Amino acid sequence: MSTATALGKGGAPRAGRREVRLWTCACVLAVVLAAVLLVPLLHPLDEQAVDMANKLHAPSAAHPFGTDDVGRDVLLRCVYGLRVSLLVGVVAALTATVIGTAVGAAAGAAGGRTDRMVMRVVDVFSSVPHLLLGIFIVAMFRPGVWPVVVSVGLTHWLSTARIVRAEVLSLRSRDFVDAAVSGGASRLRVAVRHLLPGVLPQAGLAAVLMVPHAIWHESALSFLGLGLPTHRASLGNMIQDARGTLLAGDWWPTLFPGLFLIVPTLAIAGLAGVWRERINPRRRSELML
Amino acid sequence: MTPPRTRHTGPAGGAGPHALELRDITAGYDRRAPVLRGVSLSLREGEAVGLLGPSGCGKSTLAKVAALLHRPDAGTVHLGGEPARGFRHRAPRAQRTAVGVVFQSPRLAADPRLTLSALIAEPLLATGRKAGAADRTRELARAVGLGPDLLGRRPHEVSDGQLQRACVARALALRPRVLVCDEMTAMLDASTTAALVAVVEDYRARSGAALLAVGHDRTLLERWCDRTVELHGGGTDSALRSAPRAAAGTSAG
Numbered sequence: 001m002s003t004a005t006a007l008g009k010g011g012a013p014r015a016g017r018r019e020v021r022l023w024t025c026a027c028v029l030a031v032v033l034a035a036v037l038l039v040p041l042l043h044p045l046d047e048q049a050v051d052m053a054n055k056l057h058a059p060s061a062a063h064p065f066g067t068d069d070v071g072r073d074v075l076l077r078c079v080y081g082l083r084v085s086l087l088v089g090v091v092a093a094l095t096a097t098v099i100g101t102a103v104g105a106a107a108g109a110a111g112g113r114t115d116r117m118v119m120r121v122v123d124v125f126s127s128v129p130h131l132l133l134g135i136f137i138v139a140m141f142r143p144g145v146w147p148v149v150v151s152v153g154l155t156h157w158l159s160t161a162r163i164v165r166a167e168v169l170s171l172r173s174r175d176f177v178d179a180a181v182s183g184g185a186s187r188l189r190v191a192v193r194h195l196l197p198g199v200l201p202q203a204g205l206a207a208v209l210m211v212p213h214a215i216w217h218e219s220a221l222s223f224l225g226l227g228l229p230t231h232r233a234s235l236g237n238m239i240q241d242a243r244g245t246l247l248a249g250d251w252w253p254t255l256f257p258g259l260f261l262i263v264p265t266l267a268i269a270g271l272a273g274v275w276r277e278r279i280n281p282r283r284r285s286e287l288m289l
Numbered sequence: 290m291t292p293p294r295t296r297h298t299g300p301a302g303g304a305g306p307h308a309l310e311l312r313d314i315t316a317g318y319d320r321r322a323p324v325l326r327g328v329s330l331s332l333r334e335g336e337a338v339g340l341l342g343p344s345g346c347g348k349s350t351l352a353k354v355a356a357l358l359h360r361p362d363a364g365t366v367h368l369g370g371e372p373a374r375g376f377r378h379r380a381p382r383a384q385r386t387a388v389g390v391v392f393q394s395p396r397l398a399a400d401p402r403l404t405l406s407a408l409i410a411e412p413l414l415a416t417g418r419k420a421g422a423a424d425r426t427r428e429l430a431r432a433v434g435l436g437p438d439l440l441g442r443r444p445h446e447v448s449d450g451q452l453q454r455a456c457v458a459r460a461l462a463l464r465p466r467v468l469v470c471d472e473m474t475a476m477l478d479a480s481t482t483a484a485l486v487a488v489v490e491d492y493r494a495r496s497g498a499a500l501l502a503v504g505h506d507r508t509l510l511e512r513w514c515d516r517t518v519e520l521h522g523g524g525t526d527s528a529l530r531s532a533p534r535a536a537a538g539t540s541a542g
Binding site: 174175176178179180181182183184185186187189193194197198 | 353356357358377378382385386388389390392394397398399400402411412415416456459460462463
């Protein structure tokens, strides 16, 4: 009873703060999405064009984020870069989540020897650093968007598989699965009606959390010169290009792409955090605590 | 508030096959250290047996074996004279559904995503009885005392007692020949306990189903069941109802 009142007291301000966080993140993401979708319509970008007369201008009214070492507008390239990054991030995260959920659910539902074998394979893949494996995959293709998507997608399903398997294992031993078996439900019905809906919130959360991660991986690959073609406006490429100018004291070609990388990923992670909190209290009540 | 006494006449009949027969069951979760060793227990048609014992003695494991939900390491289970042909999904659907199970915690035994009416209807839908499922669900809900306003709610929106009523309705949905109630009333107040025991007894009086009631509550099980069986650390001591009752009285006084 004392816990109930303690929760009641702490509940209101915590819920308020959560609201603020939710709306801040949602607004940032809405602005980002609007910019990414609308700016290319209003302002086409010639990715090959250079303007040597205007190179390395500091931020000004004409170029709010300044220009880079070949005179390209940093703001416009940031928006285009984020567009590519979001595309890669979302598609790669979805790919990884679908693979991870399928593998994890199959392993958890099958149990026994199948489960052990599948999870050992997952362990082996996990023991190789993501980036190394990603580089290996990217190196097999010509530079482009899709090799990066494939590389990030194929290296990031492992954690999702683990999460989903653990969730399936914990659900599988619950009494309501026993009740379903006793009520005549087939294996497929137990999986589709009782197990899958239980793991979907976790898998969805993993997918959303994966988006920033995938974006960072895309940038890292581009930064290493293995991701997107170098003329492509991508955040990783821009930070890579700006390395030389940073040492000369020109901070804007590095800072702004960096912020474009950090702010949207924090917003996505913030939304995922709110989502996670929404999942958890409900789970608490399910476990009747 | 004590539960009503059983209405049917008890095990006097004695003829006919056993509704449920467990022979030499050795079961547990680690083959090297089984919880149950060579336990035998049988229920005649229409008989109500109470299974008593301390925590961890294997009561619930035995209940799961009886419901074909846990494969024993050794021993056989017979239902209505027929040997069980497997456990869990390996058991034929007809055998699995011949035993209705009610668990101790309705919170854990109810899928949190289903409404109470979907929960009650689940065995009907899982066995392809879609036609008439809605009517049967309402009938079952009425039988366990759940109003129509509660049927649209989800488990977290109802009390333990209301949820356990839905779980009892679910267990009765396929008209099982044997009911296994594993600490069904452990989390409930006295009046809900009385109501649910009445529901189970009403069903048994009409259907002639046997009952295996597992629990800690000696007073309840001795009033409810035709006989009680004590389980401690691996074997069963079958005893007449009066004997353990007297023993309990002397040790208490």
